[in-house]
Amino acid sequence: MLFVGDDWAESHHDVELMDAKGRRLAKARLPEGVAGMARLHAMIGEQLGQDAEDVEVIVGIETDRGPWVQALIAAGYTVFAVNPLSVARYRERHGVSGAKSDAADALTLADMVCTDSYQLRPVAGDTDQAEAVKVVARAHKTLIWERTRHTQRLRHALRDYFPAAVEAFTDLDAGDTLELLGKAPDPDAAARLSLNQIRAALKRARGRDVDTKAAAIQAVLRADHLGQPAVVTAAYAATTRAAVAVLTTLREQVKELEKQVQAHFGRHPDAEIILSQPGLGPILGARVLAEFGDDPDRFATAKCRKNYAATSPITRASGKKKAVLARFVHNDRLIDALMTQAFAALNASPGARAYYDQLRARGAGHNPALRQLANRLVGILHGCLKTRTLYNETTAWSHRVEKTAA
Structure with a gap:
């Protein structure tokens, strides 16, 4: 067996080659990309010599995704994706000084797969279909989380200068709410909204009981509430317009990605x-x-x-x-x-x-x-x-x- 520790960064990889007895065979800093992968194959080939087909190459790296990892798997190497927390704890076995470097981490990874590979989980051999589902499903969920974060930020801002909006609109990321806040992001403009404008927004959002809801919203927006000075309100209104634009885009992209998730998942044999x-x-x-x-x-x-x-x-x-x-x-x-x-x-x-x-x-x-x-x-x-x-x-x-x- 030949063991490889690969400490990766965005632009380069520090690699360490080790034999089954724990002896260092070679080390290098390789660039990310095709040139770096070619040099890694060459380093491994030099160590294997004529016995390349009879030797298993085991690689330890702190990630399970990306073109570099896929290239390692395609080359026939056994790749273990090691949790960075495990690497940090393993490093402490050999010293408690806290010293750390990329080259030392590559040595640690090589030592881990040499001594403890039976404890580690190899990179899953998922199909391309499953990888595609993962890409769109994770992106979809991430956008939903981002929409929630931006909605909470909008809520906090409205509470500071426009509490009537928080009371009037129960769902701040709903289409009708975003439309009305985009037209009237401050208390004075909101108080001037007509019933027809509110009704139209509710209808476009396919709301129910439109007349009752429109009257209730208008009543709240025109009631007396505490507020901020005009110049501060104007500043807050500018930030609200920006937040509304971001949330509107997020709503649209969440719907688009939802279609992609359903399409990719529906084609998978496990669906x-x-x-x-x-x-x-x-x-x-x-x-x-x-x-x-x-x-x-x-x-x-x-x-x-x-x-x-x-x-x-x-x-x-x-x-x-x-x-x-x-x-x-x-x-x-x-x-x-x-x-x-x-x-x-x-x-x-x-x-x-x-x-x-x-x-x-x-x-x-x-x-x-x-x-x-x-x-x-x-x-x-x-x-x-x-x-x-x-x-x-x-x-x-x-x-x-x-x-x-x-």
Whole structure:
């Protein structure tokens, strides 16, 4: 075996080559891109000589994506994506001074894959279809998070100078709200809005009970509220126009990416199985597929998938003390999708509802019970994917019914 540590940066890679006995064979700083990859292949080729076909090349790097990683996989190397936190802890095994350099990190990565590769997870062999789903699903979710952040910033600004808007508009990122705030971003302009203008905005947003809502909005906007001096209000109004423009664009792009997510996910061979799961639709299902991937050999057992999902608990035991805790180090996107699925499954699956109610009856809080339900649903999904079968309500929960009856 030949072990390679690759400490990557945006413009270059520090690499270290090591043999099975831990001896340094070569090191270099390589440029990012085709030229750097060619030099890396040449360095490895020099060390392998005539035995290239009989030697396995194992690479440790702190990322699992990008053209460089894909080129390593395409070359036939075994690539381990190592968590940077693990690298930092491993570095402390050899010294506590806190010294750090890119070349030293490359040596640390080579040493990790040389001594502890059995503890590390290789880069998943996901298909191109799954990678495409991941790209659009993550971008879609990121835009939703950005829309929420910008909406909260807008709310805080309005509270400071235009509290009537916060009271009048219950949903600040709705189309009618953004249209009206764009026309009247300050209290005086908002008070001059006519009923017809408000009605028209509500109708374009396909709102219901338009006349009643328009009258209520106008009444709030024309009521007396505390405010700021005129010059300060004008400054705030300028920032509100900018925020409205950003939110309007985000709304449009979220809708466009939603179409892309549905299109890419619908073409994936696992889509039918994932959509059969309770609480999963095209968008949520795409996020679950994106974060788990579709490599059939990535998760050997349901427990492995649950641990990766961070829905399974961890145990901390020392002496007479023992505590079972939730996992706080996790993939935010995956746990968000799974917890949302669990909540939706309460209405979609009688078995899921019964399991959740049993947990609550035993004293579990809402979130812990939901997390345990999510953990159970991950196991069900794993079984369906392994056997290539659709979800069946009776099969999924029959053992729970038998235990309860006993």
